[in-house]
Amino acid sequence: MGTRTQEELLRQLVIRAREGDKRSYGKIFRLCYKDIYDYVIRRVGNRSDAEDLTMQVFMQGLKSVSSYEERGHSVKAWLYRIAHNAVVDHLRARRQSFELDEVQEAAADTDVLADLLAREDIGRVYGEVADLPPAQAEVLILRFMEDMSVSETAMILDKKEVTVRALQFKGIKNLRKRMEGKEQADEGPEQQGDGEMKKPR
Amino acid sequence: MTDRGEREKLKNVEPEDMLVVVERMRSVPRCHPRLIFRVRVALCSLFPKLAAGRTERRVNPRGSKAWSPALRLAAGAAIGVLVLLIVFTGLTVASRSTGPGDSLYFLKRASEKLDLAFTWDSVRKARKNLNLADSRLTELDHLIEKRSLDTEKITEAAGDYAARTLAVTRMLRQESGVPAAGEIAKRFDAVKTREQEIEKRLAAAAGPESTLAPATGALVTVTDTSGRRSIGPGNSVFNGRVDGKAEFAFSVDLENREAARGLEARVELDGRTVVVPVFPEAAASQAGQYPSYTAKVEPEASIVRLDKPQLFTLTLTGHDVASAANRQVRLRETTSTGLINGSTGEAGLVTDYYGRCSFTFTKTSTNRVSRITLKVLDGTWSDLGEVMVVGGVKTPEGNTDAGGVVVKSSGPAAGPQRIDFDNGLVHLTAGGTVAGRFINNITRVGMPGKAGPLDDPAVAGEGGVVPAGVKVTGPRLLFANREAAGYEVEYLVPSGNGSLRKTHRVILEQGNAYATINSTLENVGDNARSDNGTGSSLEIVQLQMPAGSQTNVSGRPGGAATIDKPFQVDFDPGRPYAAYNSAGSWVVLACPVDSDIYPDAWTVGDHYIGADVERTALLSAGGRSLTTLIGITEKQNIESLVEKARKGSERPDAAAGEESAGDEGFFVGVAPVYNNLKKGRQHVTLTILKRYQKVFEH
Numbered sequence: 001m002g003t004r005t006q007e008e009l010l011r012q013l014v015i016r017a018r019e020g021d022k023r024s025y026g027k028i029f030r031l032c033y034k035d036i037y038d039y040v041i042r043r044v045g046n047r048s049d050a051e052d053l054t055m056q057v058f059m060q061g062l063k064s065v066s067s068y069e070e071r072g073h074s075v076k077a078w079l080y081r082i083a084h085n086a087v088v089d090h091l092r093a094r095r096q097s098f099e100l101d102e103v104q105e106a107a108a109d110t111d112v113l114a115d116l117l118a119r120e121d122i123g124r125v126y127g128e129v130a131d132l133p134p135a136q137a138e139v140l141i142l143r144f145m146e147d148m149s150v151s152e153t154a155m156i157l158d159k160k161e162v163t164v165r166a167l168q169f170k171g172i173k174n175l176r177k178r179m180e181g182k183e184q185a186d187e188g189p190e191q192q193g194d195g196e197m198k199k200p201r
Numbered sequence: 202m203t204d205r206g207e208r209e210k211l212k213n214v215e216p217e218d219m220l221v222v223v224e225r226m227r228s229v230p231r232c233h234p235r236l237i238f239r240v241r242v243a244l245c246s247l248f249p250k251l252a253a254g255r256t257e258r259r260v261n262p263r264g265s266k267a268w269s270p271a272l273r274l275a276a277g278a279a280i281g282v283l284v285l286l287i288v289f290t291g292l293t294v295a296s297r298s299t300g301p302g303d304s305l306y307f308l309k310r311a312s313e314k315l316d317l318a319f320t321w322d323s324v325r326k327a328r329k330n331l332n333l334a335d336s337r338l339t340e341l342d343h344l345i346e347k348r349s350l351d352t353e354k355i356t357e358a359a360g361d362y363a364a365r366t367l368a369v370t371r372m373l374r375q376e377s378g379v380p381a382a383g384e385i386a387k388r389f390d391a392v393k394t395r396e397q398e399i400e401k402r403l404a405a406a407a408g409p410e411s412t413l414a415p416a417t418g419a420l421v422t423v424t425d426t427s428g429r430r431s432i433g434p435g436n437s438v439f440n441g442r443v444d445g446k447a448e449f450a451f452s453v454d455l456e457n458r459e460a461a462r463g464l465e466a467r468v469e470l471d472g473r474t475v476v477v478p479v480f481p482e483a484a485a486s487q488a489g490q491y492p493s494y495t496a497k498v499e500p501e502a503s504i505v506r507l508d509k510p511q512l513f514t515l516t517l518t519g520h521d522v523a524s525a526a527n528r529q530v531r532l533r534e535t536t537s538t539g540l541i542n543g544s545t546g547e548a549g550l551v552t553d554y555y556g557r558c559s560f561t562f563t564k565t566s567t568n569r570v571s572r573i574t575l576k577v578l579d580g581t582w583s584d585l586g587e588v589m590v591v592g593g594v595k596t597p598e599g600n601t602d603a604g605g606v607v608v609k610s611s612g613p614a615a616g617p618q619r620i621d622f623d624n625g626l627v628h629l630t631a632g633g634t635v636a637g638r639f640i641n642n643i644t645r646v647g648m649p650g651k652a653g654p655l656d657d658p659a660v661a662g663e664g665g666v667v668p669a670g671v672k673v674t675g676p677r678l679l680f681a682n683r684e685a686a687g688y689e690v691e692y693l694v695p696s697g698n699g700s701l702r703k704t705h706r707v708i709l710e711q712g713n714a715y716a717t718i719n720s721t722l723e724n725v726g727d728n729a730r731s732d733n734g735t736g737s738s739l740e741i742v743q744l745q746m747p748a749g750s751q752t753n754v755s756g757r758p759g760g761a762a763t764i765d766k767p768f769q770v771d772f773d774p775g776r777p778y779a780a781y782n783s784a785g786s787w788v789v790l791a792c793p794v795d796s797d798i799y800p801d802a803w804t805v806g807d808h809y810i811g812a813d814v815e816r817t818a819l820l821s822a823g824g825r826s827l828t829t830l831i832g833i834t835e836k837q838n839i840e841s842l843v844e845k846a847r848k849g850s851e852r853p854d855a856a857a858g859e860e861s862a863g864d865e866g867f868f869v870g871v872a873p874v875y876n877n878l879k880k881g882r883q884h885v886t887l888t889i890l891k892r893y894q895k896v897f898e899h
Contacts, residue, residue, distance in 0.1 A: 026246035030295075033242050034234065041232045051238045058245060129226065144226040176222045 006031065010075040017065045025065050029058050032076050035146060036083050042141050043087045044094075045130065053090055057083045077152040080142070084156050128178045129171075136171035139164055239304035243292060300340040301354035310361070324381045327372040330365045331388050337362035338392070338399050345402050355403070366392065415447030416891040419470035423451055423479065425463050443468075449887045458878045466869060468889055479885065480875040494519050494577050498589045505591055510543070510561035515588070517556040517577065525556030526868070529578040532588075538566040539591065541573070554868075564591055 010028055017025035036057055041050035060082050068078060129140055142148040142156060143164075150168075154161045234242070293312050296305035313333055320326045340358045369389050373382060422440040439451045455461055464479035497516045505511045515532070519525035533547045534540070540563040541548040550558040564571060573589040576582045870888040 030243065030246040033246075034231070037234045037238075038231045047235070050232075051234065051241075054234075054238075055241070055245070058242070140226060144223050145231075172222050175226075179222065179225070 007074055007076075011070075014065065014068055014075045018068050020066070022062065025062055028075060029061065029079075032079050033058070035076060036079055039080060039141065039146050040083055040087055042130075042145060043138065044090060049090065053083070053086050056086050060086065071155075073152055073155050077148065077156055080146070080148065080152070081156040081158075084138070128175055131178070132171055132174055136167050136174060139167040140171045140175070143168055234304075236304075243295070243304055244288065300343050301357045323372055323376055324379060324385070327369050327385050328388075330368045330372075331385065331392060334362050334365035334369070334392050335395070337365065338395050341399050341403065345399070362396070366396075415445065416443050416468065416470050416889040417445050417447065419443040419449075419468050419889055419891070421449045421887065421889065422467040422469075424465050424467070443470075443887075443889045447888050447890055449889060450884065451887075452882055452884050454882050455878060455880055457880050458875070461875065461878055461883075466887060468869065470891060475869075477869050479871055479887070480878070494525065494579075494583065494585055496575050496577075496585050496588045498573075505562065505564050508563060508565060510540075510563045512559060512561055513589070514557055514559050515550070515552075515575070517552050517558075519556065524579075525552060526554045528552045528556070530558065531576040531578075531582070532560060533574050533576070534562075535572045535574060536570065539564050539571040539573075562589070562591065 010031065013024040013028045017028060033054060037050055037054045040053045040057070041047065044050055044053065057079060061079055064082070068075075129137055129145075131137075132140065138157060139153060142153045143150070148156065150161050150164050153159075154164045157164065159167075292305055292308050296303075296308040296312070299306040299309050317326065317329060317333075320329055337358045341355065341362075344354055344358070366389070369385065373386055373389065376382060420440065420442055441449060441451070443449045453461070453464065461480045462478075465476055466479050467476045495518045497518070499514050499516065515530070517525040517528060517530065519528075528551065530550050530552060531547055532541050532550065534545070537545065540561075542550075542560050543563065548560060550560060552558045562571075562573070571591040572587055573591070575585040575588045577585060868888075868890040870890075872886045872888070873883070
């Protein structure tokens with residue numbers, strides 16, 4: 001029942017925040033920022049970028065909360081949507097500058113989720129998700145790592161529900177193939193070194 | 202790709218494969234922000250205006266007034282102190298509602314410690330300690346509600362709870378004469394009672410797979426009981442403590458692999474002690490016990506219907522609890538006459554902490570006995586042979602002599618009869634024209650030369666005619682989980698507002714010249730369970746709740762209500778629950794029952810599955826009750842919810858069994874496994890975990 005209670009609390013807070021109560025908005029963010037941060041870091045793969053983007057989501061949400069409209073989705077999903085847009089902008093900008101600054105970028109990425117990768121198996125799953133086509137990866141991350149429903153995922157990504165389901169299906173299928181391939185490779189005579197983190201897209 | 206094409210593809214996905222991938226994705230832990238970032242968020246969220254201002258300033262910097270350096274310094278210092286004060290006070294207030302794992306929780310704990318440190322009066326201090334102990338229990342309660350059963354959070358709250366209660370115990374012991382001691386002792390008892398409730402909830406919510414936590418700090422002593430080889434650098438005893446990763450490592454010089462037989466590990470933590478062989482396989486083989494597993498499949502005498510899956514539980518028992526836990530097993534049906542978990546041939550399963558796993562068996566063919574064998578992976582696959590036999594018997598042919606048939610139940614003697622119970626097909630033939638009952642209360646000779654249970658004198662008239670309104674179903678073939686088979690006939694007889702269901706089962710067992718009969722009478726329409734007389738299985742085919750039945754839906758103001766429309770729901774045989782879809786939401790109906798599979802204590806309520814269930818409803822009629830869970834959106838949740846509830850009801854007994862076996866709640870794993878040991882110096886790592894149930898000190 002915990003999730004439901006939190007959702008009700010968020011709804012009450014957003015009503016007050018919409019009327020200009022900034023402290024209520026602050027409380028909303030305090031309740032949600034860990035999830036937002038988790039989502040953002042999975043997408044951008046870099047701690048300092050994730051922190052900056054999370055704060056950007058905070059500011060963007062603060063600006064637009066007055067025009068927030070209840071459309072059958074959770075308050076958290078609304079923040080996720082802001083986060084998604086921020087991530088897309090960020091990744092687009094990063095791609096443009098990537099060629100110019102490739103070395104620096106790669107160095108920055110080495111600290112990505114190092115603690116996750118310490119657990120090889122889990123790190124492998126994350127690495128495989130990050131290696132999927134971006135549209136599939138973002139659906140899988142939202143659906144199974146952030147526990148968003150299909151309709152919420154569709155709202156966040158601005159896609160139709162049927163598209164989300166199709167991407168989810170393809171993503172799982174791809175992921176299963178990759179994981180099976182990897183497991184077979186690992187059963188070989190020598191284990192492949194996997195010390196390098198795959199860069200999320 | 203068209204929408205239809207996608208949908209077709211989605212339909213073809215194998216759910217199990219999907220679940221494996223999805224579960225692995227879900228196992229990826231969350232990324233936790235750094236402390237400095239948590240503080241930054243806390244500040245900005247407490248003072249959004251400040252954060253907005255800072256950002257705007259960064260974008261459009263304003264010019265500052267030309268203050269003198271001294272004035273600027275003084276003003277800066279004053280503002281700094283003021284801001285620090287405001288921030289500290291704000292954060293402390295904000296931290297009051299935090300729990301373990303929250304960013305400001307450390308502030309809450311720090312302020313509590315500060316408060317305790319400045320409390321000198323022992324009675325006031327004891328009261329504060331009691332309040333804090335109660336707070337910790339509330340935090341644990343919230344963690345359980347949120348299903349946030351992270352080991353660190355649980356132990357953080359439980360650890361402080363233990364410290365607070367210990368302080369109160371000391372105060373009560375040292376100052377038992379003070380006037381307030383009675384009141385404090387009374388409150389202390391209340392807190393301890395609550396502790397027991399929380400502990401039960403914790404155990405239930407954690408589930409068998411999640412109940413293990415690293416036994417960090419446990420003292421481990423490894424000894425060589427044979428005294429033949431050295432452990433560590435020339436010692437025969439090596440001891441140390443379990444590290445934060447739940448590991449304890451040591452080195453041993455082995456003359457050969459068998460030399461590891463005498464190694465024993467003694468684990469001590471929080472007053473609990475367990476002594477286990479480091480290599481149980483080696484110890485067992487030394488004692489001549491290998492292979493040391495025994496297996497039991499329950500229920501032993503359950504009724505299996507053709508093409509209907511029936512749930513069974515396999516319990517693996519090893520030389521100790523740990524050896525049967527989390528084992529890979531393979532069940533194989535060798536005669537191609539049945540399905541295990543819906544598949545032909547072989548099925549792979551993993552036992553839980555208690556050495557158990559569940560599977561379904563579906564009898565698909567009448568022509569042979571189904572035989573199920575078991576293998577256990579313990580380094581290599583150990584073959585335990587046949588663990589289950591289902592259905593199919595063959596009686597001696599030409600049994601035409603009345604003396605050869607013994608009617609077990611009393612009643613008039615039958616005439617010469619022949620029973621061909623061959624490969625699951627039933628043929629009953631009475632010789633001559635002798636009237637009489639074949640088996641008491643079941644049937645009589647209806648026509649010369651034939652006998653059978655199809656005309657029940659209790660239902661049909663003397664002429665064997667089924668009266669109008671009576672529905673007869675059967676005979677259905679049945680197979681038992683032993684070398685036996687039979688059939689079942691069911692009558693539905695209108696009676697008052699509902700109906701009477703009469704079920705007759707005839708079972709013939711290998712080696713017996715007589716049939717045994719189970720007869721049940723069930724009042725359909727105002728109850729939700731049946732009783733087949735043996736208690737070995739449950740049969741609810743249909744449940745009807747008539748208009749006027751009482752319902753009591755959780756959260757509904759005004760309490761119980763009366764339903765105005767009758768409803769009907771079909772149950773699968775052998776399972777005391779049914780599910781149906783209502784406006785896109787799955788509803789589970791579940792009955793408390795007496796059964797071997799579903800113990801009496803079995804209930805499905807919001808206690809175990811609160812987060813997944815919107816409301817629960819208790820329906821009752823005629824003194825019987827039915828629990829209804831409303832608002833489940835994913836069908837796949839239903840099986841797991843019921844399974845979870847079932848496990849929840851089993852756990853207390855299972856736990857009690859382990860305690861008596863001296864396991865004391867530790868799990869000890871070892872690497873490398875015995876089969877991979879080599880001559881010479883070996884580095885051995887023990888993984889030692891403790892169970893959540895022991896999170897509280899007693």
